[in-house]
Amino acid sequence: MLLLIPGPVQTRPEVRAAMAVDIAPWDNDFAPEYIAIRETLRDVAGGIAGRHVCLPLQGAGHFITEAAIRTFIPAAAAGGGKLLIPMNGTYAERMARLAREAGRTVVELPAPDSRGVTPEAVAAALAADPAISHLGVVYSETGSGIVNDVPALGAVVRAAGRRMIVDAVSAFGALPFSLQAQPEVDAVLFTSNKCIEGLPGIGFAICPAERVEAAAGNAGSWSFDLADVYSTAQRAGWGSFRFTPAVQALHAFGVALDIFIAEGGQPARLARYRENCRILYEGGRALGLRPYLDWENQGPVIVLFHQPEHPDFTLQGFVDALKRRGVLISNFHNTAAPTMRIGCIGHVGPDEMRFALGALRGALEELGIRQRDAA
Template structure:
């Protein structure tokens, strides 16, 4: 089965094989592996030794986002969230339910937020201390570039929490160039092609120590993760970790390095995205985004106007052809989405395009263009990625 979702992704056999062992996470033989992962991740993020630290938590990307918001934004504090996609919507809920005050910056899910929009919003409300931004919106596929937004945040004297859950390892970011970033967050099961189960924050040490006592939660307190590492060592977890996922992640990092690191991974994913984008257009379908705004992680496609098209039967027909995609959509108009990340090649993507054609033929879909009146319909909540 070819898994084409934006996470968990298709992985290499070597990565999966590393899961097939029993490990004691606090055993002295495993501690160096975990400590090494933390250091390798810091380096990959462009973090500076003595200035940045890797602070993992068990769980998914939403856990990391909540932990970063709770840790760095004091209870009752204000943060700005550019709201141009489904995962920004989720960040709004996480922050609100954590007792933080959200200033939303609404925008379409078909283009990135601009530096001018961020600067104007920050100038209008001096009480905002942080911006929390989704790097890659896996609802639609747009990219909010920290190289564009970071300088605007820095110029305003504010701080940035960058949710790079579905971008890190492929899209570039260098923390040494971004002193405004308090935390860069991501997970094991996306562009680094590990197995799911572990999340990471690469955070400024001075911001972490200054944030002690903010979280209002022991489990989601990144300052406590840092304090524990100082006390018990960098190879020690506070609570029982998904240790097999960590073992697999170490292998995934090896494979990432062997491929050529972030630039090579990005180049492959861009080729994948181009093959899917051009492929569905050749089938008479309409991608959701203009190519100028199309990121490398996921290609989202308008659902065909033909009444014979229904998403779940289409997903089932694709699965019978050996291709598995998400069975929901969370854009502002009805779409289906195809992941372009994971251990997948452009040749795999071209095979998936042929499978899409076959599935549409099986369902009797002849009108493949988007409806001229493609009004938003009820979304289906995302279940398989975070």
């Protein structure tokens, strides 16, 4: 089965095989492997040894996002600043909910889900409210496929003397990022199952060490306290854990990370995903499907097409017809308009994308939808 969703992604056989082992996470033989993962991820994020740290946390992307919000922004009741969030996608909405339910104050910046938010809009919002301490931004919004320009937004935040939390869950490893170039960032966040092409189970935050040290006591949660993750590593060693982790997933992630480096790292991965995206975008249009985004706003992670306006079309029926042809896509959408979500990331390349286009054609024909009907 060819898995074309924006995560969990299609993985290599050797990554899946790495899960088939029994590991004691506190065993001294595993500690060097864990340390190496943390150091490699710090380097991939453009961090510097001694200045930046990798702080893993069990769970999904929402877990590491909530942990960063709790850690770096004190609660409103404790005099914490406000979190500005450009609301141009589903995952921005989720960030806002996580922050509010953690007792943090959110300022929503309205923006369409069809393009990235502009630096000018963020600059104006920061100037209008001096109480905003942080910008929280989703780098790659898989609800629609857009990309927010994190380097450009960071320059605005830096100039305003504010801080930034970057949800790079579906961006890290593909879209460029450097903590050295963006000292205003408190945390860049991602997981094991997206562009590094590992399996689900672990979230990661890469942060300036001095910012983590200054954040001790903010979280109001033991489980979601990145400062406690940091202090545990300092006390017990960087190969230590606070609680039992998804250790097999971590071991498999180490294999995926080695493959990522061998492939050429972020530039090579971005090039492959962009080509996947181009093939899918152009091929879908040739089938009569209408992309949700204009090409100039299309990110490399996921392509959305409008659902055909045809009486015999249902999204689940289409997903089932694709699955019979060996391709699995999401059976839901996050946009106001009915759309179809097809991922471009994971262990897939041009051949797989062309195979998927053949499956798309066959599924449309099975449902009795011709090219002109799909448009």
